[in-house]
Amino acid sequence: MATGSHAGWHSDVWSSLYYGCALRLLASLCFLLIISGIETNPGPGPSTRQAKISTTGELVTQKSIDNVISIEEIKGMFSSLSQQIKKSTEVLRTEIEQLRHEGSENHKIMNETVEKLKGENRLLLTKVRYLENQNRKNNLIFWGIEEISETESKEVSEQKVRQFLVNKLDIECAVSDESLQIEDIFRIGKKKTNDTGSQDMRDNGEMQQKPRGILVKFGRYKHKRIIQTAIKGKKDRISTVRISEDYSSEVREARKALMCFSDELKLKNPDCKTLLLFDSLKVGSDIYRFKASDKSIFCTNGPQVASPDQ
Structure with a gap:
């Protein structure tokens, strides 16, 4: 009896183990089918851009792909802009060098022009001075002939000069304009006091002033030479009057x-x-x-x- 009971228990145990293993195996297969994610009809494949896979194995989204493309485009723009700036810089450097060279040439030409103008100006100035002195060629200035009034007329001044030439230098031809022509005559400069600074008084009590010079322009150069020749040997007679060139x-x-x-x-x-x-x-x-x-x-x-x- 005991033996029969023991055999029946043993058979029940093996049956239980058999069915338990079968159930576990079936459950495992079902679980594998569920988690495998296998579709019986997967349909059309994803688009090319969506099918891109990152190096980590993750799916790259549309937004990240657009960002990557925008950065590449910006890099290209910067590269193109850099090339344009480089070319513009080279062109600008070339133009600056050309302008510098032209400026140097222009500066040289300008200096040469200035020096040329300076030379021409000196030449013109020399000619002007020569013509000015030629215009004064027939002139003499008489210093020390008495001056009574600042408003002395040319006629009075001429009469005083002619009297001086006749009386002091013995030039008889100086009496008339026909023999000794005077084209122009006038007092020069401003009224001045005596060089000593003293206030000499005339008999009528008026203050004595140093007379201004009388500039005489003779009609001919030889008339001037007559006077200059007559001065020689008579300086003692004309000590108060001095005659000079103009x-x-x-x-x-x-x-x-x-x-x-x-x-x-x-x-x-x-x-x-x-x-x-x-x-x-x-x-x-x-x-x-x-x-x-x-x-x-x-x-x-x-x-x-x-x-x-x-």
């Missing part, structure tokens, strides 16, 4: 400086012989000129010398 301001400045220079030379060497000729000074065989730009005196056939003021 030079331009530039020539007067040069002559004044050259006369000072001549005095300095004579102080150093009393035997030194000098001769003032228009705007130059002759010392032996050397000719000295005055340079107005730096107030210096130079030898035309030798080295420059110091200004007479030094």
Whole structure:
């Protein structure tokens, strides 16, 4: 009895194990079918852009793909823009070099033009000064002839000059204009007091003033030469009157400086012989000129010398 019971129990156990394993196997198959995600009819495949898979195996979305394309496009735009900037920079550099070269050439041409104009200006200035001195060629200035009034007429001034020429220089032809023609005559400068600063009084009590010079323009150069020749040997008779050439301001400045220079030379060497000729000074065989730009005196056939003021 016991044996029969034991055999029946044993059979029931094996049956239970068999059916349990079968059920578990079936359940496992069903589970595998469920989780496998296999579709019996998957349908048409996804679009090409949607089918792109990232390196991680994940599906790349439409938005991320668009972003990737936009960045690539921007990079291309930057690359193209960089190339354009590079080309523009090269063109600009070439134009700058060309302008610099043209500017250098223009500067050179301008300097040459300026120097040429300076030379022409110096030449014109020399001609103007020459013409001015030629216009003064027949002129003489009489200093020290009495002046009674500032409103002295030309007729009165001419009468005084002619009387001086006849009485002091014995020039008889100076009586009439036919023999000694005077084209123009007038007082020059402003009324000045005596150089001493004293207030000399006339008999009527009026203050004595230094007379202004009388500029006389003779009709012919030889009439002027008659007077200059007559002065020689009669300086003692005309001690109160001085007669000088009518030079331009530039020539007067040069002559004044050259006369000072001549005095300095004579102080150093009393035997030194000098001769003032228009705007130059002759010392032996050397000719000295005055340079107005730096107030210096130079030898035309030798080295420059110091200004007479030094």
